[in-house]
Amino acid sequence: MMPRSLLVFIWQVSGRRQILLCGLTVIVSLLTTLPLELQRRIVDDAIHGQAVDLLLLLSAAYLGVLLVQGGLKYVLNVYRGYMVEHVARDLRHRIFDGTQGKEGAHLVKQGAIVSMVAAEVEDLAGFVGDSVSFPLLQAGTALSAMGYLIWVEPRIALFAILLYLPQLFVVPLGQRRINRWGNIHARLLRKMGDTIVGTSVGGAFDRHGRPKFRRRFMRLVMGAYRTRRAVYRVKFFLTFFGNFLDALAPLIVLSVGGWLVIKGEVEVSTLVVFITGFQKVADPWDQLLTFYRTASNAKVKYRLIADALPQPVSA
Template structure:
């Protein structure tokens, strides 16, 4: 194992000469050796913590055999929309080859059509002049981005339709439960149907396709960078360990504040629902709930925007490694200018899927919190036999 690591290190260090500036050696060794080690350590620690949490959950379920996991959020999503999820997954997968071609063709245009002086060339029995080769590659690039854009449009369109389908399905299931077992505290049901349902439905539409599409996009761009140059590909992930380490800690705090806010909204709804009753709350209690919701929302916004600002700053730092290492390799002649421009262009597209994946992590945690508020109003054991509720059952099964 040590021989493999030594051989890999020797192959990588041939990129820089012994007489290079000290800052080149510093940045190079930090990127090539420091980043993978940090990434392995953080991913190992994250996996170990996830395994411990999983064992703890399994131990709790073993102590409570009556607890049912069938009403978990993911099971509910798959039970209600598995066919649509598969269709979305296929569309997302089909868009990745078109994405790779849209990254590869600009490099070919610069290196093979603009800078190359070896014309005319013969390809597939056809002779191409420099102008004809340039026009052909540009048309192929236009076709690649057109196909990729159309597939992403279909994914977004189908995802939006799925969100509306899940929103309607959740509201129908909640209505079945409330009609069968009406509660005297009707104010509790209003925030559940109005506020909690739509974020959960939005997450349901993205639960499979977003990590598949955005994660696949990130890996496709990273693979493209690694093919162009191994060091630049590693440099693209230079600050990824810092993002993995910092972002989840902000998210935990935001999740805790979101749970507190949801509980306060439920309490406020109950207070407003009891205004017309004999035991109506005082105005000070209601105004106090307003103040607590105001403070909670401000705290959520501060942490959320601090997390986004830090993530944006980290993302903007990575081009420093590209300009430093990539520029040095171009000066030495170990990397073409077209490959460096293609890598820089690809990295600009690399930030969007990372942001979407972090947003997905946030939406996932928020959806589980909201679903915990919805779950008491959803019951699979309800059997509505009264004619007055038969239409609700039919609509729910049809949706």
């Protein structure tokens, strides 16, 4: 049986593992601002002060932080991958038991079962692996970096915050369209599988020697082709819009920050930190928007799978 809620299912199949992943994620997020501060100290204290010993010490600390952070991310990703495969195995067991047992033997056509066990399970299991730790990591990284930039120079940081606000309105509008077309596309793929599995064995042929179900199959192929094209138009517009805003960030640093440097209110090292810091905000922000889109698609696919399996009988 599949729970009605995707969140309940996630907790049911991976609750304890998600807790461990969150613990590792918090540690990785807290290490985000250390390289930024070390960069600033290297420029302001070591290079300007011409202190070679301090330069070597800060550089060694910088290298150590990168190694620790990279090692923790490696452990995090490997463990998340193990969890994804655990969830995929569990889902395949549920689909098999739900469609091959007495209650569901005739509930789902064989072509749809093939689609569910293959691509749909892979996509849904991948989302479960990322469902908690991934947004926590990206949000923690972005907030840590932005908080540090606000502490260093709030005026430049304010422009960065305003830069990304339009995406909060544009992305949800586009995602609703992607969800609608994605739902239709998944159903068309299932019908294609049903058409092949249900009629290819012992099926009739026309006078040209082609299967009679070929015309229906071609219509389904054309429908899937059109839905994917519709998805691409919206999806890549959102990508273009996000990339354009990301490209504006260095321009803001150089223009606003440069004006403050000329006025003598900001050090040049602050600009160096902000260029790096904006990248540490932009990358996780883009990942969060991608995760939002993935989560929307995962809800659609979960409902398709859950609705196809026998539902629990109410007492």
